[in-house]
Amino acid sequence: MSRRLHFKLIVKEKVNPETLRNSTLITGFRGFGLVGYLATKYLRDKLNPKLIGYIVCDRMPSIVYVSNGKLALPHELYLYSNGKAKILLLLNNALPSIPLSLPFARYVLKWAKKVGVKECLFIGGLNKSFNIDGDDARYLANSYYTKPIPGKILENELPVAGPLASMIIYSEILKLPSLTILPYTDPMRPDPHAAAIAVEKVSTLLNIAIDVTELYEGERMIQEELKNLIEYYKELEKEKSMYYM
Numbered sequence: 516m517s518r519r520l521h522f523k524l525i526v527k528e529k530v531n532p533e534t535l536r537n538s539t540l541i542t543g544f545r546g547f548g549l550v551g552y553l554a555t556k557y558l559r560d561k562l563n564p565k566l567i568g569y570i571v572c573d574r575m576p577s578i579v580y581v582s583n584g585k586l587a588l589p590h591e592l593y594l595y596s597n598g599k600a601k602i603l604l605l606l607n608n609a610l611p612s613i614p615l616s617l618p619f620a621r622y623v624l625k626w627a628k629k630v631g632v633k634e635c636l637f638i639g640g641l642n643k644s645f646n647i648d649g650d651d652a653r654y655l656a657n658s659y660y661t662k663p664i665p666g667k668i669l670e671n672e673l674p675v676a677g678p679l680a681s682m683i684i685y686s687e688i689l690k691l692p693s694l695t696i697l698p699y700t701d702p703m704r705p706d707p708h709a710a711a712i713a714v715e716k717v718s719t720l721l722n723i724a725i726d727v728t729e730l731y732e733g734e735r736m737i738q739e740e741l742k743n744l745i746e747y748y749k750e751l752e753k754e755k756s757m758y759y760m
Contacts, residue, residue: 520615522622525569530594535603536631538594539721542605542623543713544678547640548700551679553710553730554638555606556582558717561725564595564604570623576609600721603632611678620681624689634660635686635693636720638713639679640700645670651712655695657687662694665720669697694720707733 541558543551560583570590580587589609595602611619627635641653648667655669669675675683679695686693696716700709711730718725 520572520574520618522570522572522618524592524626525571527566527568530565530567532630534594534596534601537633538596538601538603538631540603540605540623540627540632540635541638541717542607542635542682543638544607545610546677546679547642547702548704548706548709550640550698550700550706550709550713551638552607553705553707554713554717555604557710557714557727557730558602558604558725559593559606562595562602562604562723564593564602566591567594568592570605570619572615572619574612574615576612578609580608582608597723600723602721603627607678611681616678616681617684620678620685624682624685624691628689628691632691635682635691636717637679637682637686637693637695638717639675639695639697640702640706640709641669641673641697642702643699645673646699650699652696652698652716655683655697657683657691657693659687659690660692660694662692664694665716707731 541555543555545552569588570592575589578589587608589607591606591608593604593606595604605623624635650667652666653669654664654666655675656664674680675695675697683693683695696713698709698712700706707730711727711734714725714727714730
């Protein structure tokens with residue numbers, strides 16, 4: 516018989532429960548282009564929210580590292596409020612393992628509903644090879660999201676997988692409104708450009724100003740590095756050919 520999974524929210528700083536009511540939960544994962552992770556991390560860095568807790572499980576990945584000079588745990592929960600928008604930001608520095616994916620989503624969204632979260636914004640990446648119309652993103656709304664969808668919806672029969680799909684599944688089961696933002700991305704490398712698009716969409720949806728210049732600059736630097744690598748390997752090929760003429 517399998518051992519029951521136990522999830523827990525470890526509170527780092529107590530907050531008034533009323534502060535959490537009518538907030539928007541935002542999260543993403545290290546999927547295609549790392550878009551969900553890069554976007555939520557950038558939101559954390561730019562909005563400077565308060566770290567209020569960690570989500571832990573007895574089978575969670577034993578991974579920590581340093582981010583911006585501070586210890587980063589696998590699943591960190593932040594709270595931001597500017598008097599108009601209230602955001603609960605779940606930063607997933609590690610991916611839940613496959614067996615944990617659905618239980619993790621169930622725990623997070625049951626807790627979110629309990630504290631009065633009004634809606635969820637999930638962020639992922641969509642393989643750019645499917646982009647035949649030249650759009651920058653697609654959207655996936657569940658049955659309970661009643662606001663206008665700010666762009667084209669995901670194409671029929673195009674699947675979303677992994678922890679992001681688990682979040683979408685449980686938002687539907689628990690009747691918690693959710694909108695998933697899916698910028699087109701390069702699936703083979705980190706894609707700051709796609710993350711910038713996601714952050715811009717969040718900024719518009721929540722009517723908060725977020726400068727994404729650094730993400731676009733990160734994309735420019737990656738493109739420069741790729742260009743330099745291509746030139747480097749071209750030169751290597753030229754040098755090799757000289758020995759076999």
